[in-house]
Amino acid sequence: MLRKTIVCLLPLLLLFSCGRKNMGREEAIRSLKVLNSDFINFFSQAGEMQELRALRFLWDHDSVPLPFPQEKYSAGHPWTPYDFTSSLGVYRLDSIKNRFLPTGSDSVVRLRFSTADFNAGEFVLEKYRAAPLTSRPDFPLELMARLRLDDQERLSVSHTAEVADDLPLHILSRVTTSASEMNFSLDRTRDGDNGSLLIRTSLAQKGFRFIDLQMNALIGYSAMGYYFNDITFTIKAFDHLIDGTIHYGLIDPTARDYARSFNTHSDIVIMEMPGRKVAGKLILAPNGQGDLLDYFIRFSDGHQVPVNEYLPFLNQLLYMKL
Amino acid sequence: MKKLIYSLLTLFSLAILFSCEKDPGMENVSDPDKTLGKVGNYWNLKSTGYPNSKITIESNSNGVVIGSYTFNGKTYTLEGKITEDGIYDYVYSNGDKNKPFTMVRFDAKVGDKWEFKVGNQTVVRKVVHKSTEDDTFYGWLMIKTIDVEETIPSGVQVKGAASPFTKILWKFNHKFGFVMATGTKTNGTVVNLYSDETNAAD
Numbered sequence: 284m285l286r287k288t289i290v291c292l293l294p295l296l297l298l299f300s301c302g303r304k305n306m307g308r309e310e311a312i313r314s315l316k317v318l319n320s321d322f323i324n325f326f327s328q329a330g331e332m333q334e335l336r337a338l339r340f341l342w343d344h345d346s347v348p349l350p351f352p353q354e355k356y357s358a359g360h361p362w363t364p365y366d367f368t369s370s371l372g373v374y375r376l377d378s379i380k381n382r383f384l385p386t387g388s389d390s391v392v393r394l395r396f397s398t399a400d401f402n403a404g405e406f407v408l409e410k411y412r413a414a415p416l417t418s419r420p421d422f423p424l425e426l427m428a429r430l431r432l433d434d435q436e437r438l439s440v441s442h443t444a445e446v447a448d449d450l451p452l453h454i455l456s457r458v459t460t461s462a463s464e465m466n467f468s469l470d471r472t473r474d475g476d477n478g479s480l481l482i483r484t485s486l487a488q489k490g491f492r493f494i495d496l497q498m499n500a501l502i503g504y505s506a507m508g509y510y511f512n513d514i515t516f517t518i519k520a521f522d523h524l525i526d527g528t529i530h531y532g533l534i535d536p537t538a539r540d541y542a543r544s545f546n547t548h549s550d551i552v553i554m555e556m557p558g559r560k561v562a563g564k565l566i567l568a569p570n571g572q573g574d575l576l577d578y579f580i581r582f583s584d585g586h587q588v589p590v591n592e593y594l595p596f597l598n599q600l601l602y603m604k605l
Numbered sequence: 606m607k608k609l610i611y612s613l614l615t616l617f618s619l620a621i622l623f624s625c626e627k628d629p630g631m632e633n634v635s636d637p638d639k640t641l642g643k644v645g646n647y648w649n650l651k652s653t654g655y656p657n658s659k660i661t662i663e664s665n666s667n668g669v670v671i672g673s674y675t676f677n678g679k680t681y682t683l684e685g686k687i688t689e690d691g692i693y694d695y696v697y698s699n700g701d702k703n704k705p706f707t708m709v710r711f712d713a714k715v716g717d718k719w720e721f722k723v724g725n726q727t728v729v730r731k732v733v734h735k736s737t738e739d740d741t742f743y744g745w746l747m748i749k750t751i752d753v754e755e756t757i758p759s760g761v762q763v764k765g766a767a768s769p770f771t772k773i774l775w776k777f778n779h780k781f782g783f784v785m786a787t788g789t790k791t792n793g794t795v796v797n798l799y800s801d802e803t804n805a806a807d
Contacts, residue, residue, distance in 0.1 A: 363678075418681045505700020506671050506682045507764065536697070536704055541722040567725055576725040 303552070304560045305583030311562040314523070314555045315580065315593035318562075321521040322596040325493070333400050334438040334460050337430060340398055341406060346382040348374060348392055349408060350423065364421045367392070367411040405431040414446040422446050437461065448473065450508060463488045476504045477512075495519040503532070524559065527551035542567040542576055553580070565590070641782040641805050642670040642687030648783055649802040650674070669702065692777065696763055697721050697728060706730070709753050711779040726758040733774075741776060743784055744801045750776040750784055759791065780806040 306314060329335060345352050350365040373387040376396035383394060392408040408428045413421035426442040442456040454469040467484045480502050486494040498516040502509040512532035518525040530548040538544040551565035563580035568587060570577035580594070581587040590597055637643065647661040660674040660683075673682045684700050686693040691710035698704035707719040707730065718731035736749035755773040762768065771791050776784040785799040 418679050503701060505695065505702070506684045507695070507700040510699035510701040510704075532701070532703065536722040537706070537720060538722075545722075574727070576722075576727075578725060 303554075304558070306555070306560050306562050308582045308584055308586060310560075311580075311582050312593060314560075314562040315553070317555075318521065318523045318553070319594050319596060321523075325521075326596070332460070333432055334430060336400055337398070337404050337406070337432060338438075340396070341394065344383070347394060348372075348383065349394075350411065350413070350421075364415065365411070365413065367408075370408075401432045403431075403433050407431075416446065416449050418449065422451060447471075448504070471502075471509075473504060478502050478504060478509065480509075493521055519556070522556055523562075524554045524556050525551065526554065527565075542569065637665040637668055637670075637687075640665075640668065640687045640689055641692070642668060642685075643805070646782075646805045647803060648800040648805070650798060650800055652796065652798045687782075692782070697723055697761070699764075709751055709775065709777045711751065711777075713751060713753075723758075723761045726761055728758070728761060729756045730754070730775075731756075741778075741784060743778065743781055748778050748781065748784070750778055752776050 305311075341347050341349065342351065348370040350367075370392050371389055372385050373389045373393045374383040374395065375386045376382070376394070377384050378397075383396070392411075394404075394406045396404045396406075398404065406428065407430075408426070410425055410427040411423065412425040413423045415421050422444065423442060424444050424446065426440065428440040429436065430438040438458065438460045440456075440458050442454070444454045445452040450471065451469055452471050454467065456467040458465045464487045465485070468482070470481045472479045478501075480498070480500040482496070482498040482500075484494075484496045485492050496516065496518045498514060500511050500515075501513040503512055510531075511529075514527070514529040514531055516525075516527045518527075528550045533544075533548040535541070535544045545567045553562045553565065554560060555562060561583065563582050566579050566581050566587065567576050568579045569575065570589065578590040579587040580590055642662055642665045644662050644665050647659055650658040650660060656676075658674050658676050660672050662670050662672045664671045665687075668686045668688050669684065670687055671682060671684050673680055675681075684695055685708075686695075686702075686705055690712065692708045693705040694708050695701060695705060697706055704721075706721040706728070709730075709732075710717070713732045713735070715732050715735050718729055720730075721728045730753050732751060733754045734750070734752035736751075739747035739749055741748055741750045753775040755775065757768050757770055757772065759771070760767050769790055770788040772789040774787040774789075776786070778784050781800075781803055782805050783800050783803075785797065788796045788798070790796070
């Protein structure tokens with residue numbers, strides 16, 4: 284009798300213990316506000332990092348003898364690949380001409396510059412190798428670089444990759460500073476016209492990993508590249524977890540009721556850790572302005588608010604269409 | 606500017622080569638050699654101030670065509686579907702054959718439109734003009750056209766990069782296929798891409 288009772292109760296016990304626990308609306312709003320604050324603080328701290336400001340300075344400078352300026356299209360000039368060997372040498376920023384000018388030879392590409400943030404900056408590209416792609420700029424296969432600011436080693440970049448079928452096959456990238464570390468990896472497979480994609484990225488500060496993203500996708504291949512069939516992802520961000528499944532191949536982009544098609548074939552929930560209580564579910568719905576659609580968060584009581592209301596940072600990400 | 610031309614080339618090739626909405630005309634491929642998608646068909650492409658280019662149909666499997674063109678030192682491969690009734694593209698679905706988007710149907714009427722959702726945004730293609738007499742130059746010929754205006758919301762991606770265009774006005778002819786595309790950038794700049802020679806009507 285006891286055995287029979289246990290057998291009957293076990294499925295119910297499992298059902299209840301595995302089911303998602305939902306927050307009430309007020310608790311969910313508080314939770315979303317916390318998540319938004321965490322991201323805003325993170326972005327504002329990142330924006331103040333001297334290392335990132337120095338990289339941004341170089342990125343915006345068209346005269347740097349680095350790979351990325353070559354990849355910017357410029358009218359009247361055919362695209363040319365970056366030549367690491369011919370770029371080797373020491374360059375100094377001429378503040379009057381506002382250009383990096385060669386000042387000597389070296390076995391690396393060494394850029395010396397100063398900005399309002401620091402007196403002496405040095406960016407060194409130690410290794411660079413890229414694979415030519417037929418329809419895109421060359422893809423970097425190996426890159427090693429480091430940044431010194433005011434005689435202190437402040438940042439290093441390492442990157443390795445493989446390319447197949449004119450697309451990245453494996454990528455492993457790491458950016459480290461004295462206090463933080465960012466890792467990114469991509470692994471793609473192909474079996475005929477089908478394959479998979481695994482992307483992982485994480486951000487850690489002083490050993491604490493505060494953002495962790497993993498995306499698994501089943502993909503299909505075409506002459507133009509690849510497209511998504513199924514996507515599952517988890518984003519652990521601070522004290523929250525965003526868990527998502529999107530059966531992308533089943534979503535009909537020409538459906539008369541596209542929002543219904545999207546919501547039927549996707550399940551994206553925002554939870555707070557620990558406990559994994561659900562703050563809300565991400566859905567697509569009309570925004571009340573004609574046929575226009577927007578992303579909303581639906582609470583457990585069915586009430587829904589635009590994502591922008593409590594998670595403006597997420598709204599911006601969604602609009603980036605990555 | 607080159608990127609714009611490239612984008613227009615890409616979109617155009619989509620026009621020539623690709624896909625569609627699920628309408629009955631999409632299945633109407635009794636003989637691929639009798640469509641604009643016949644293997645070997647080509648279109649010379651010109652844009653003021655830029656080197657000429659040429660797109661050629663390299664394969665056709667029941668209307669699904671693959672073509673390529675060279676621009677700015679790179680070769681681009683594109684896919685689409687061409688039937689007796691129209692031209693369809695897969696550009697916004699990155700080549701997913703289950704998600705075609707109608708570019709033009711030759712029996713379309715002014716006001717007909719087709720929509721494709723990208724995230725929460727909608728790309729719209731609408732027939733805005735259909736000639737009743739020969740009113741457009743094609744080389745030294747005058748021909749009729751069907752004009753389709755494509756409206757692209759800001760940020761929508763084409764081949765991994767945000768489309769630089771907010772509008773594209775496509776001109777097609779049922780015998781010659783692609784005739785002209787006029788792309789309007791977000792800042793109002795206009796880029797023209799046109800074909801003045803093809804063997805599609807031979």
